[in-house]
Amino acid sequence: MLEKSNPDEMQSYLSDASNLAGGHAARVVFPETAEEAAGVLREASAAGIAVTVSGAGTGVVGGRVPFGGIVLATDKLNRIGEIVADEGGGRGTVEAGVTLADFRREVESRGLLYPPDPTEWSCYMGGTVVTNASGARTFKYGATRRYIRRLKIALATGDLLSLARGEVFADAGGRLRIPLGAGRAINAQLPAYRMPQTRKHAAGYYVEPGMDALDLFIGSEGTLGVVVEIEAALLPKPEGVLSGVVFFTDEEKLLAFVRAARAASLDTRAGNVPGELDARALEFFDAEALNFLREKYPSIPADAQGAIFFEQETTEATEERLMDAWLALLERHDAALDASWFATDERDQVRLRDFRHALPVLVNEWIARHGQRKVSTDMSVPDEAFAAMLRFYQDTLRASGLQYVIFGHIGDNHVHVNILPRDQAQAATAREIYGRFIARAVATGGTISAEHGVGKIKRDYLRALYGDEHLRQMAALKRAFDPACILGRGNIFGEEYF
Helix, strand or coil, X not given: CXXXXXXXXXXXXXXXXXXXXXXXXXXXXXXXXXXXXXXXXXXXXXHCCCEEEXXXXXXXXXXXXXXXXXXXXXXXXXXXXXXXXXXXXXXXEEECCCEHHHHHHHXXXXXXXXXXXXXXXXXXXXXXXXXXXXXXXHHHHCCHXXXXXXXXXXXXXXXXXXXXXXXXXXXCCCEEEEEEECCEXXXXXXXXXXXXXXXXXXXXXXXXXXXXXXXXXXXXXXXXXXXXXXXXXXXXXXXXEEEEEEEECCHHHHHHHHHHHHHHHHHHHCCCCCCCCCEEEEEEEEHHHHHHHCCCCCCCCCCCCEEXXXXXXXXXXXXXXXXXXXXXXXXXXXXXXXXXXXXXCHHHHHHHHHHHHHHHHHHHHHHHHHCCCCEECCCECXXXXXXXXXXXXXXXXXXXXXXXXXXXXXXXXXXXXXXXXXXXXHXXXXXXXXXXXXXXXXXXXXXXXXXXXXXXXXXXXXXXXXXXXXXXXXXXXXXXXXXCCCECCCCCCCHHHC
């Protein structure tokens, strides 16, 4: 098994996309099999050495940044196993260190679809599982959890657990008993909190009455075990896709359009109007975001106050009818149709997806020029609270005088507010405003993190969501799987809970 202890060789494993500073470790180990990963954890538990799991480093909450101990890198667990098509779709087996892009390429070459669609396709599959990754297509397909059929997990005790969906469930009292073989088992008590009733939620352990034990590991951020192998459910690849970037000169009409498109899509899925409008993505860009994008896309209308990117799956038989239906809905809400962009072929769709992904790149370039770090939200709220939450974001930021952009997954009431400070004084103001946004989201029944997780950066905000008692219950659950508390120290909750 490869190990690295030279500081220069280890440097790229001591950080992630959060830019959290100060990461350090004694060495990085690269297991090539599940058994090697389990052996590393067994030895670390016996010695009380902290272990930070390293994926591709695309996370933005500091979960991959170690503060002591060793790093277990999943890079060498990079084999794609069997991909099987069946009548309803299929299934695929993959190790944790395979990139999402490589897995999708193999799946799609067989006429299948793996729906989870986070923005950064260079992420590792193991990372997508432990963060319950989501993205634009989550509006139709849901997050990663929905597609996980089985996991192989290396536990901190050195045990290898293979757990399939439908095998183990919590009892009526929230107790889990997970067999390990030879008469041994893990006995754990689920926390007593109720998760926010939002479309997306990625903050803390998943808890639900009578829940499947598999769901506990999905979204656990590397604190309960190391995912080494995944079996995922696959769907048939859509025949065609209609997409558009549609501009509005009035934000209220844009929001009314989103509500109508969401309602129509949910009606279609419920079988009320089969074959009609069914957006798989509804993405928002506010006026400030469009100002940023004009640097690269000067054809954006000068009077546009916002834009929506949407996608709808089609067949040859439905494409024309669905295009007409979308145009009619947009016309009813006074969209700037003549200035908007639509695509049905792959080349033009790539251009629209490039538009959607260009904004984060431009924002990061701006931040780099000013030598600061953006302050970015990841909150989601219930349907009825979203319009007021968006106004609260905008009114607060306009009053502050800070530069900002708002964009993201409006179909799920989940937009990212990127506050862009120019200096240290503005950075302090931005962090204070972020705290006000957190308090407002929690007060409306929302979540502090819809897709990025908690990691090290957001753990204080998790206390605002659940409170100390529930965090202690979460810590007790972790100890059931990791008695020496070696895994992911500092992620989700601080060491004071142990």
